[in-house]
Amino acid sequence: MNKLLKIVLGVVGVVALAISAVFYLTSGMVKVADELFLAASRGDTEKAYSLLSDDFKSGTSQEDLKKYFIANSLNNFKEASWESRSTSGGRGSLKGSITTREGGVIPITLNFVKSDSDWKIYSIQKPSSGLQVESELQMPSENEQLNLVTNSMQVFAESVNEKSMKKFHSTFSSMFKMQFTPEKLDEAYGSFYQAGVDLTVLENIEPKINSSAAIDDNGVLVISGYYPTEPSQVKFTQKFAYEGLNWKLIGFNINIE
Incomplete structure (x- = not known):
């Protein structure tokens, strides 16, 4: 029985270490995400834009980003909650939700790329409301x-x-x-x-x-x-x-x- 207990505790220990590793490896992305939405809430589009990857910027102007924040109520950011975090090589993602100051909850996914030693946001995706088929990428209507x-x-x-x-x-x-x-x-x-x-x-x-x-x-x-x-x-x-x-x-x- 003691041997079984040791094995179970060992497995729990491994799982705990794995979770800790994921949180450590994705902490940089969480920091960038927080900076993005805090900048959006302050109306600091220039700061938010600086957190985007070169590919993101090539097809999106600062004005486009500002309009997107307003259209999707992200300028009313209060806090973020991430239910899924992942990283592989130079890419990563955060999937969760944003809570607005009015109490609304907005599902959102951020994808990242590693630029030198910093994480940059490659894409922002907010699913459409209504009946949807769950997938990594939301099928457009x-x-x-x-x-x-x-x-x-x-x-x-x-x-x-x-x-x-x-x-x-x-x-x-x-x-x-x-x-x-x-x-x-x-x-x-x-x-x-x-x-x-x-x-x-x-x-x-x-x-x-x-x-x-x-x-x-x-x-x-x-x-x-x-x-x-x-x-x-x-x-x-x-x-x-x-x-x-x-x-x-x-x-x-x-x-x-």
């Missing part, structure tokens, strides 16, 4: 999917008419921008320049999104569908990664059949 698709298609169409993918390139995630220059995109979509196709007409047509839209195992949102045009249909597959405050384009395929 049908309306949000439509907005993602139509916005990307509109910028692509304008870029085709301008015979330059610079504007389209600016809408992609930082990861994609590092891999593909505007010139490479010009080569990839050059056939549309030559064909003289004016895709801006799609602005007034609502696309049909396939029911298979989903977030894959790599956290990539994949949306496929078509525009009900005649005599040919414009079919597309668009891919997005969550970066900063929203989904950013990382893949774009279009066919006219």
Whole structure:
């Protein structure tokens, strides 16, 4: 019996050490998160912005960040509670909730990257209210999917008419921008320049999104569908990664059949 008790106590000791290690390794992220929301509550957007990663900043201005805080009541921050903490290599995350001064509770997830010796915030995600399917990344609503698709298609169409993918390139995630220059995109979509196709007409047509839209195992949102045009249909597959405050384009395929 004494031997069993020693084994049980030993296991408890190991679990306690593991929990302590997690709290120690994620303490830096918690400190940055507290600084972010305290800055938001004081209206110090400059300080909050300094806590973001370079990738986050590349697609988000200080004004964008300020509007996000206000729209989601994060400027009324009172305290934070983190139910889940994790870190692996140079990445980490905190998942929990924010309590506002009015007593409201806001579920939120922060993702981090290690920059030199400091943690920087890579993305902030607040799930939509209503019925949701639990997942690491929140599946955007049908309306949000439509907005993602139509916005990307509109910028692509304008870029085709301008015979330059610079504007389209600016809408992609930082990861994609590092891999593909505007010139490479010009080569990839050059056939549309030559064909003289004016895709801006799609602005007034609502696309049909396939029911298979989903977030894959790599956290990539994949949306496929078509525009009900005649005599040919414009079919597309668009891919997005969550970066900063929203989904950013990382893949774009279009066919006219």
